[in-house]
Amino acid sequence: xxxxxxxxxxxxxxxxxxxxxxxxxxxxxxxxxxxxxxxxxxxxxxxxxxxxxxxxxxxxxxxxxxxxxxxxxxxxxxxxxxxxxxxxxxxxxxxxxxxxxxxxxxxxxxxxxxxxxxxxxxxxxxxxxxxxxxxxxxxxxxxxxxxxxxxxxxxxxxxxxxxxxxxxxxxxxxxxxxxxxxxxxxxxxxxxxxxxxxxxxxxxxxxxxxxxxxxxxxxxx
Amino acid sequence: xxxxxxxxxxxxxxxxxxxxxxxxxxxxxxxxxxxxxxxxxxxxxxxxxxxxxxxxxxxxxxxxxxxxxxxxxxxxxxxxxxxxxxxxxxxxxxxxxxxxxxxxxxxxxxxxxxxxxxxxxxxxxxxxxxxxxxxxxxxxxxxxxxxxxxxxxxxxxxxxxxxxxxxxxxxxxxxxxxxxxxxxxxxxxxxxxxxxxxxxxxxxxxxxxxxxxxxxxxxxxxxxxxxxxxxxxxxxxxxxxxxxxxxxxxxxxxxxxxxxxxxxxxxxxxxxxxxxxxxxxxxxxxxxxxxxxxxxxxxxxxxxx
Numbered sequence: 257x258x259x260x261x262x263x264x265x266x267x268x269x270x271x272x273x274x275x276x277x278x279x280x281x282x283x284x285x286x287x288x289x290x291x292x293x294x295x296x297x298x299x300x301x302x303x304x305x306x307x308x309x310x311x312x313x314x315x316x317x318x319x320x321x322x323x324x325x326x327x328x329x330x331x332x333x334x335x336x337x338x339x340x341x342x343x344x345x346x347x348x349x350x351x352x353x354x355x356x357x358x359x360x361x362x363x364x365x366x367x368x369x370x371x372x373x374x375x376x377x378x379x380x381x382x383x384x385x386x387x388x389x390x391x392x393x394x395x396x397x398x399x400x401x402x403x404x405x406x407x408x409x410x411x412x413x414x415x416x417x418x419x420x421x422x423x424x425x426x427x428x429x430x431x432x433x434x435x436x437x438x439x440x441x442x443x444x445x446x447x448x449x450x451x452x453x454x455x456x457x458x459x460x461x462x463x464x465x466x467x468x469x470x471x472x473x474x475x476x477x
Numbered sequence: 478x479x480x481x482x483x484x485x486x487x488x489x490x491x492x493x494x495x496x497x498x499x500x501x502x503x504x505x506x507x508x509x510x511x512x513x514x515x516x517x518x519x520x521x522x523x524x525x526x527x528x529x530x531x532x533x534x535x536x537x538x539x540x541x542x543x544x545x546x547x548x549x550x551x552x553x554x555x556x557x558x559x560x561x562x563x564x565x566x567x568x569x570x571x572x573x574x575x576x577x578x579x580x581x582x583x584x585x586x587x588x589x590x591x592x593x594x595x596x597x598x599x600x601x602x603x604x605x606x607x608x609x610x611x612x613x614x615x616x617x618x619x620x621x622x623x624x625x626x627x628x629x630x631x632x633x634x635x636x637x638x639x640x641x642x643x644x645x646x647x648x649x650x651x652x653x654x655x656x657x658x659x660x661x662x663x664x665x666x667x668x669x670x671x672x673x674x675x676x677x678x679x680x681x682x683x684x685x686x687x688x689x690x691x692x693x694x695x696x697x698x699x700x701x702x703x704x705x706x707x708x709x710x711x712x713x714x715x716x717x718x719x720x721x722x723x724x725x726x727x728x729x730x731x732x733x734x735x736x737x738x739x740x741x742x743x744x745x746x747x748x749x750x751x752x753x754x755x756x757x758x759x760x761x762x763x764x765x766x767x768x769x770x771x772x773x774x775x776x777x778x779x780x781x782x
Contacts, residue, residue: 271769272769275768275769276768276769280754280755280768292524293524296520296523296524297520334485334486337484337486338486344489344493344495347489347492347493348485348486348489348493350521350524351485351488351489351492351521352485354517354520354521354524355485355488355517358513358516358517358520362513407498407502409502409505410498410501410502410505421659421663430498431498444660445660445663445664446622446664448622448667449622449663449664449667452622452663452666452667453663454494455494456666458494459494459522462491462492462494462518462522463522465501465505466508466515466518466519466522469505469508469509469515470515470519
């Protein structure tokens with residue numbers, strides 16, 4: 257099945273497609289991905305069966321059905337929004353599943369009164385703190401709208417990439433919008449290799465940026 | 478409940494590398510104030526890391542063919558080296574596992590196999606491994622990201638490795654190329670650092686190097702079936718080798734070795750583009766039929782969902 261077949265099958269509630277997609281064991285099945293999400297979010301074993309024994313298990317069939325209904329809700333908005341040209345359906349659905357199950361988990365925690373409100377900070381305060389401490393980095397990237405302090409993280413994460421080639425490719429192709437072919441020629445590499453470098457370094461880039469946000473690095477330097 | 482305006486499609490673009498700098502900035506800004514969103518992104522990154530190795534060999538290798546005749550030229554060259562410099566023809570077309578667009582990775586070196594040399598094919602090697610094989614007198618064909626665009630790959634015959642450079646014979650220029658080590662390693666990533674190593678029979682300095690298999694490959698029904706398959710494998714080996722210990726009496730680490738071997742075998746099958754699919758039993762005649770089949774092709778009875 258192509259990604260398009262899967263999307264249209266899920267939207268039209270095609271029984272063969274949905275059964276194969278959620279419960280099959282073939283290459284089109286999302287069972288492995290969904291099981292992995294459930295294990296990661298709930299940190300308990302995922303079992304297959306009709307009955308939930310206790311809270312220490314997640315029943316795959318129940319979870320998959322709830323997730324399917326979620327995908328169909330709002331007139332299937334989440335499925336319709338997906339752009340098949342990305343070729344990343346399972347990655348996208350994994351994101352949807354993480355959002356859905358974490359929402360469910362948080363809702364449950366609120367119901368049980370065990371929910372701890374995460375600490376919130378005003379973005380404006382963070383912005384002021386940066387501008388006061390390190391103004392030179394804030395407007396490193398030319399932009400038409402007012403520059404945001406978070407562009408500093410965009411820059412800092414780029415600088416923290418360990419591979420010089422990765423830094424060059426991301427900065428020139430992604431950040432500056434230069435033509436990939438010209439950059440590849442300039443760096444003396446093939447276009448295929450450039451895309452490989454971009455893809456590998458993007459993962460590292462996202463990790464670094466997320467860590468910087470978490471550590472509040474933006475405020476302390 | 479998460480009421481952040483950051484949507485799943487935007488977060489997926491961020492994690493997957495499709496987000497623009499402005500979108501990236503939006504997600505980062507939101508993560509700064511929304512701990513729940515940040516936890517979600519961290520979970521996705523955790524899982525994305527797994528996918529890096531999950532999909533590599535699995536979804537990509539089915540169409541990973543080396544382009545043109547570079548692989549056969551490398552094989553021909555390696556054969557010449559192993560035969561002491563005597564030119565050696567490849568033989569008839571039937572011997573060349575040629576498949577239109579190229580030679581599948583797993584088929585490189587088959588003619589060397591046929592001619593009685595020791596050959597092993599390994600993923601995930603390092604330049605240190607190459608050096609060790611070369612020092613041990615083996616010949617190495619490495620597969621690099623090619624210049625043909627798309628996912629094309631290119632085979633080269635590695636001759637020497639140093640701390641700065643890798644020297645190889647490149648069939649596309651019919652000559653030796655000295656490439657910076659860093660660039661070679663980057664290009665080599667294109668085939669998940671795959672190489673074919675060949676040597677005279679009995680002289681291959683072989684070190685097992687199975688392809689990475691991450692994630693729960695044997696999940697669900699297949700995990701249950703795995704023990705039965707392993708037992709069957711053991712029965713077959715025990716009969717051939719004269720062993721007298723039943724599978725159930727094997728120490729748990731040996732049983733795990735069987736399961737691991739099965740897992741690698743299944744992954745190799747998938748890597749070549751085949752799929753594994755559980756079938757349903759026809760409730761009327763008891764034969765296996767494809768899942769979702771409405772009418773049994775054997776007894777022609779209707780199968781209700």
